[in-house]
Amino acid sequence: KQEVTQIPAALSVPEGENLVLNCSFTDSAIYNLQWFRQDPGKGLTSLLLIQSSQREQTSGRLNASLDKSSGRSTLYIAASQPGDSATYLCAAGTSGTYKYIFGTGTRLKVLA
Amino acid sequence: DTGVSQDPRHKITKRGQNVTFRCDPISEHNRLYWYRQTLGQGPEFLTYFQNEAQLEKSRLLSDRFSAERPKGSFSTLEIQRTEQGDSAMYLCASSLRGGGADEQFFGPGTRLTVL
Numbered sequence: 001k002q003e004v005t006q007i008p009a010a011l012s013v014p015e016g017e018n019l020v021l022n023c024s025f026t027d028s029a030i031y032n033l034q035w036f037r038q039d040p041g042k043g044l045t046s047l048l049l050i051q052s053s054q055r056e057q058t059s060g061r062l063n064a065s066l067d068k069s070s071g072r073s074t075l076y077i078a079a080s081q082p083g084d085s086a087t088y089l090c091a092a093g094t095s096g097t098y099k100y101i102f103g104t105g106t107r108l109k110v111l112a
Numbered sequence: 113d114t115g116v117s118q119d120p121r122h123k124i125t126k127r128g129q130n131v132t133f134r135c136d137p138i139s140e141h142n143r144l145y146w147y148r149q150t151l152g153q154g155p156e157f158l159t160y161f162q163n164e165a166q167l168e169k170s171r172l173l174s175d176r177f178s179a180e181r182p183k184g185s186f187s188t189l190e191i192q193r194t195e196q197g198d199s200a201m202y203l204c205a206s207s208l209r210g211g212g213a214d215e216q217f218f219g220p221g222t223r224l225t226v227l
Contacts, residue, residue: 097168102154
């Protein structure tokens with residue numbers, strides 16, 4: 001049974017800092033790993049998708065990596081801004097099913 | 113707007129009432145998913161459709177819950193005899209089989225409050 005864990009649960013950083021959010025999963029038979037952003041009371045916004053054959057994806061100040069063998073993905077945010085404040089969720093798509101298993105998220109606050 | 117849309121955005125109901133939510137996926141997407149999210153938790157999978165066929169259901173989907181996607185386009189999620197424990201955000205997502213490795217795109221959600 002796939003389980004997804006995100007560490008830390010909450011993070012508060014000053015503006016401009018580079019930061020790393022961690023996501024770990026127990027079943028390495030994944031077909032993709034997707035990172036989302038969620039603002040309070042809102043739906044999920046897709047940030048990056050890493051397919052199982054890929055090691056990393058980049059979009060602007062965001063970089064996500066995937067290491068299936070160790071069951072880990074990281075989301076790197078460069079030069080953080082107050083507008084980056086949100087909850088970040090990772091979700092694993094496991095082979096044999098189409099559903100995503102989500103972590104509980106990391107609540108990020110970037111202080112101006 | 114070409115994204116996933118959900119209606120209503122908010123629903124307040126009394127315990128024991130029935131409620132129905134609607135999801136309109138991105139137009140060319142053939143896969144549609146329902147998730148439920150409670151405060152401070154990540155979304156939990158409820159059910160999945162490929163075209164009009166419901167291919168997977170979670171054990172979370174009790175007999176009081178039913179989902180349909182009659183023409184392979186929009187979907188409805190009905191909850192009968194609502195309970196206070198049904199209070200949550202109900203999220204819909206869609207994806208395109210064979211496109212973008214099944215990247216899921218989410219709607220804004222329907223927030224249900226059961227009094």
